[in-house]
Every structure is written in C-alpha cells, then in structure tokens.
Amino acid sequence: MSHPAMINRYKWYELIGIYAGILLFLTFVLAPFVEGFLVSLKPLSLLFSSPYRFWPENGSFEAYRTMWISVPGFGRYIFNSFFISTIVTAVVLVLVVPAAYAFARFDFRGSGVLLGAFLAVNMFSGAVLLIPLFRLMRTMGVLNTYFAMIVPGVAFLIPSAIWLLRTYMMRIPKELDEAAFVDGASHFYTLRRVILPIAMPGITVVAITTFIGAYAQQFIYALTFNSKSEYMPLPVGLFAYFGRQEVVWNELMAASFVGIAPALVVIFFLQRYLVSGLTAGAVKQ
C-alpha cells in the first residue's frame, strides 16, 4: 500500500529549490509594497539622496501624520471610496441574489444563453462603453455626482457575483427547497426563509469580493464622470496628486498604505474564504 503522505516528502535539495522559487515569486509580487512601505517611512532627504538606499535609516511614521495636510482632501477621498463601494455592493446584492438563485435552481429554456450573456458583460469593461455612458450621464445631468460613479460600477460587478453565488447555491441540497415547496410554501417564501439563511456565508463572500472589487476598480468612471474633488474616490484623488510636478513621495506612499489598509485587513481575516470562494466555479471540483 502506498502512503499518500510519502509522495509529498521532499529531499533536502528539493526543499531548497521550492523555497527559493517561492521567494523569487513573492519578491516580484510584494516588491512594490515593500518598497512603497519603506518609502513611506523615509524622510525626504533620504529619498532624494544618492546613491539609492533601500533601508530607511532614521525612519519614522511622520509622513502618515503630515499627509493628511499635504494630500488635500484625503479624508474625503477615503470616505467617498467607502461610500461608493458600499452603495455599489448593496445594489449588486439586491440584483444578484435572486438572479443567482434562478440560475442555480431553474433550468428553463434560454437560461444557459442568458447566463452566458451575463458573463459576456465582463468583456466590455473599461473604455469601450465610456462614450455613450458619458453622454448618457451628461444628458441626465448627473456628471459630478456619486450616481455617475456608482451606476456603471454595478453593471460590471454583476457577472462575477452571479457566477460565484450561483456556484455556492448549487451546493445547497435541492431536497431542502423541494420539501418546503411540497409543504405548500410559495417559491418566494422558500427563497426567503429556506435558501437565504443557508446561503448567508456565500452571500457574505460575494458581498466582500464585490466591495473589494468596487473599491479597487473605481478609476476610469470616476476619472471620466467626475471632476469635483469633493466626490472623488481615493484612486482618482491620489492620481490628481500623483500627476503633479512636486510629488512628496513619502506622503503619497503613506496615503496609499492608509488607502489599501482595508483591503489588507480583509485579506488577513478572510483569506481562507476568499481563496476557496474565488476559485470555486473556476474549476470543476
């Protein structure tokens, strides 16, 4: 009898090779964050000294304090980013939870095509639909409002949310809703009272990934549909600052780290669900 554990036993030189490979890989992935963080700790004089020095001698968190003043509107950008992402997530959930249930349970004519059509939406991100959307928003007079940044964001987060939640709901035994239906419960009652509570963990994962997606991707629409700094989300607000001649780099990096902190916290606490949730549906189990 073979023992499964023995297959995966590595010789010492294999172990060294694997760790070296992981180190190389993670260096590429994490280098900008490490460098960005070190820059945020460095005093300006050290930043602009030659030769280049990696380690922040006399490093301090001073930039995290001063950036609130030198990156004007920083607090407002953070608030805007959270506000936009929260509304986007709420709207996506309201639209997607019923739709995912329909796709998970009812195999009616055209459902496959429709599911494919939803996924095809993923194809048209970015600048492709920008012109008509821009004109539409202008005609409606909602340029330079939160509305203009929220509405397109929702559309492009719907497909992956449907996909994820549908996969999750398909794992809920069909007998549950069939039993409720046989007992005389209406479809709607079954969805609300039987499926929703069980699907809650899945809905939570979708809510989190949608929020992160909304927070992470609010660039092109915000850049195009809004020019008022009071409504700018963080990425565009910092971009305006980034484009200047006299960028105070340590403060920009400090601001960036405060801006990505929520995402890092989410990764830390929810990585297990994120990895399994995001890869589920991607590959046949």
Added chain:
Amino acid sequence: MGVHRSTVIFAWILLLPALLYVLVIVAYPLVDTVILSFTDASLKKLTNWVGFDNYRKIFNATFASVIVRTFIWTFFSVSIKMIIGTFGATMLNSAVPGRSLFRVLTMPPWIVPMAIGIFMWGWMYNGQFGMISGVLQNLGLVSGPVAFLAYGSTAFWATIITDVWIGVPLVTLYMLAAMQAIPQDLYEAAWTDGAGRAYRFRRITLPLLVPSLITMSMLSLIATFNSFDIIWILTRGGPDGETTTMIIDTYRTAIGSYKYGEGAARAVLICIFLSLFCLAYFRTTSRFATGDNR
C-alpha cells in the same frame, strides 16, 4: 426537473431586475456606440450621419501601428502572466510548511485598489530616485539614473511588467485550484509504479492543466486587451505614443478630444476583436469541456 409554467415565471421575475440593469447600462450603450460610430458626433457639433467615414479615417498608418502595438503588448503581457502565474502555482502547490501563508501573500496586487499599486510602480520606475534605477546604479550596471517611463522602449516594457504584476495573483490562484482538482490517486498510482517527481509533473500535471491554461489565457487576454488604468497612470500613452494601445487611443479621441464619432468607431473595432477572442474562448472551452459548462 419538471418545469411548471409558474416556476418559469418565477425564475424570470428573479432574473428581471439584474437583466434590465445590464440591458440599460451595457447593452444600450453598446448599441449606441455602434450608431455613434457612423456619425460625426462631438461635444459641439450636431450629429450628422457620415456612413463609414470614421472607419475610413482611422485606417491610417498611425492607427495601424496602434493596433499592432496593442496585440504585441497583450501577447507579451498575457504570456508572461501565464508563465509566472503557473510557476507560482506550482511552487505554492508543494506540501511545504508555510504554504498557506505564502498563498495569502500572493493576493495583495489583485485586491488592493489597482491605481494605488500602480503609483508604487510609478515610484519604482522613477528616473531620479526610483528603486530600480537606484539598484541598477548601486550595482554599477548603469552609470546614471534611468528614467524608465521617459523612453518609448523602456516605457513599453515597464507598462507590461506592471500589468503582469496586477494579473499574476489571479492566474496563480486559478492554476493552483486547477492543480488541486487533479485526483491525488493518479499521482499515487504513478508513484507506486516508481515514476519520479519530474515524470509525474510532465505526464500527469501538465497534460491535465492544458484546459485550465487555455481558459485562463483567454480570460486574461480579454482583461489585458481592455487594460486602461496601468498605461494611463504611468504614461498616458506616451512618450510619443509609444505606449498607446487601442483603449488608450479610444479614450484620448473620445473623452480627451470630444470626438465621439471617431472614438466610437475605435470602440466598435475593440468590440469586434473582443468578440473574436470570446468566440475562440467558447470554442476551446467547449472542446475541452472544463468545468465552465456546469
């Protein structure tokens, strides 16, 4: 499953809100883009029908080079992403202590706001004080500061590397999931037969990964072709247009110069390319019958 009429109606009621939303925000603008592309719409001008004028106008040498550049840019970005991502997945799939921590550490570029990750690359590429230039100088490989974003050829590769960096976590996690979906008993059987690690990788892992590799490449292709933020933030298509891809060119024409008609014609062209990619994607996935057709 026996489908009652009432069940079908119920399913449609559940779908309708999401469907209507997508129709208004995606399908309508799509149709409008096509219509606009046949007009001379701009910020000031009243809209006139101009037939294929916009399309005729964009087929000049400059735009031809934009198309070619977009394909080269996309090709290298996707290939490098796939190579690094698959390499990372292979490493993270090893049963070594600490691997769950390493898996978490791959995620940040993908989950943090894209623009902010790009600012960090902007600093790394900075000509006077940036890390890459600094390290190269410290190592004595270059004699003076290198402003990577100031020259066409280096800026071109700089934007590709940043795009690879953003895309690698998703490829890695996807390929990792694909590797873990391979039944363990295949390896055990091969192991009992005395097959070595390299042999098992070449004869079991690699062949079984082909469908996932193709699927991920296609998804990555679409995302990369659409990539806007990275180039816009780092170079805005410059220097001298050397990093201008179709998306950037469309944005500049339509939003930058308010030439909606000409921009729309470019957008339609992008849609045509994307549709071709999608068609290829659906054909290959249905051929390999991976998990997507549940």
